[in-house]
Amino acid sequence: MTYRELGKTRLKVSRLCFGALTMGPLQANLLPERGGELIEHAFARGINFVDTAQFYQSYRHIGHGLKKAGGDMIVCSKTYAYTREQALEAVDEARRLLDRDVIEIFLLHEQESEFTFKGHMQALEALYGLKSRGVIRAVGASTHHIAAVKAATALGLDVIHPLINIKGLGIVDGTREEMEAALYSAHNAGIGIYTMKALGGGNLFSSADECFKYVLSLPFADSIAVGMQSVEEIDANVNYFENLRFDEADIARLNNKKRRILVEDWCTGCGNCRAACGQNAMRLDGGRAVCDPAACILCGYCSGHCPMWAIKII
Ligand code: SF4
Numbered sequence: 001m002t003y004r005e006l007g008k009t010r011l012k013v014s015r016l017c018f019g020a021l022t023m024g025p026l027q028a029n030l031l032p033e034r035g036g037e038l039i040e041h042a043f044a045r046g047i048n049f050v051d052t053a054q055f056y057q058s059y060r061h062i063g064h065g066l067k068k069a070g071g072d073m074i075v076c077s078k079t080y081a082y083t084r085e086q087a088l089e090a091v092d093e094a095r096r097l098l099d100r101d102v103i104e105i106f107l108l109h110e111q112e113s114e115f116t117f118k119g120h121m122q123a124l125e126a127l128y129g130l131k132s133r134g135v136i137r138a139v140g141a142s143t144h145h146i147a148a149v150k151a152a153t154a155l156g157l158d159v160i161h162p163l164i165n166i167k168g169l170g171i172v173d174g175t176r177e178e179m180e181a182a183l184y185s186a187h188n189a190g191i192g193i194y195t196m197k198a199l200g201g202g203n204l205f206s207s208a209d210e211c212f213k214y215v216l217s218l219p220f221a222d223s224i225a226v227g228m229q230s231v232e233e234i235d236a237n238v239n240y241f242e243n244l245r246f247d248e249a250d251i252a253r254l255n256n257k258k259r260r261i262l263v264e265d266w267c268t269g270c271g272n273c274r275a276a277c278g279q280n281a282m283r284l285d286g287g288r289a290v291c292d293p294a295a296c297i298l299c300g301y302c303s304g305h306c307p308m309w310a311i312k313i314i
């Protein structure tokens with residue numbers, strides 16, 4: 001495993017970051033103990049960086065793993081907080097459930113532009129206040145939007161967690177090339193960058209080799225978060241990051257792997273999922289939610305907004 005400085009944060013992170021969305025209740029719904037075993041295995045394989053969020057509900061999984069992996073794991077979490085109080089509570093919750101005093105990185109979740117940053121400014125200032133007290137070590141934002149990368153650069157945040165992949169799948173407001181240009185500027189300004197959705201949320205499994213090659217070639221990508229749900233996935237991805245190739249068995253497994261959204265019969269047609277989807281992939285038809293697989297990046301955000309727990313990624 002290779003490691004890079006994450007911008008100017010002084011945090012040295014593995015190039016492969018463990019994406020913890022996929023193990024939690026929004027996706028695989030693993031038992032916390034099982035999730036902890038995966039974190040422990042990832043750490044043993046050289047991964048020292050975990051990406052999570054308040055919304056993912058995977059703190060308990062990570063907490064189990066950290067107990068065994070020890071204090072050298074770098075954790076990044078995110079919050080949708082608008083107010084100071086919400087931001088402080090979000091960081092407190094993470095510290096409590098992860099059973100650690102310091103959360104290395106905290107991000108504003110899913111920013112879209114300078115305007116959403118304005119709406120979250122109280123929360124952002126609260127995060128910077130915690131940074132000055134040493135409770136967190138870096139502050140940033142996650143985004144699927146080029147406009148938010150530009151706004152985060154103008155604000156001089158420490159870290160950006162942007163969506164980018166070889167097809168530009170999921171970038172809401174422009175092309176892959178435009179996102180690359182914005183990220184080059186952010187990187188040149190000293191901002192740490194770790195990317196998401198290298199495999200398009202699972203849509204690009206069959207071209208994983210090409211996808212990883214692309215994202216690993218981006219000079220601004222200090223680390224790459226990849227969602228993992230099993231020891232086999234961790235081993236395959238670590239091997240790829242170390243040797244730049246998959247073995248035959250991994251290629252066969254990836255080719256057979258296809259994930260999709262399932263909307264259960266008990267959907268009430270409330271429309272919350274449609275409103276939550278930044279990709280316009282959900283519509284209502286005949287009083288039920290229907291997902292457009294061509295637009296869906298399998299981020300799982302809709303499922304967290306469903307009051308009926310009617311959305312699953314299978
Ligand atoms: S439908 Fe759900 S999983 Fe698909 S892109 Fe929209 S929010 Fe994400």
Ligand code: SF4
Nearest residue numbers: 267268270271273306
């Ligand atoms: S949020 Fe859940 S219940 Fe509401 S429309 Fe979507 S799937 Fe159906």
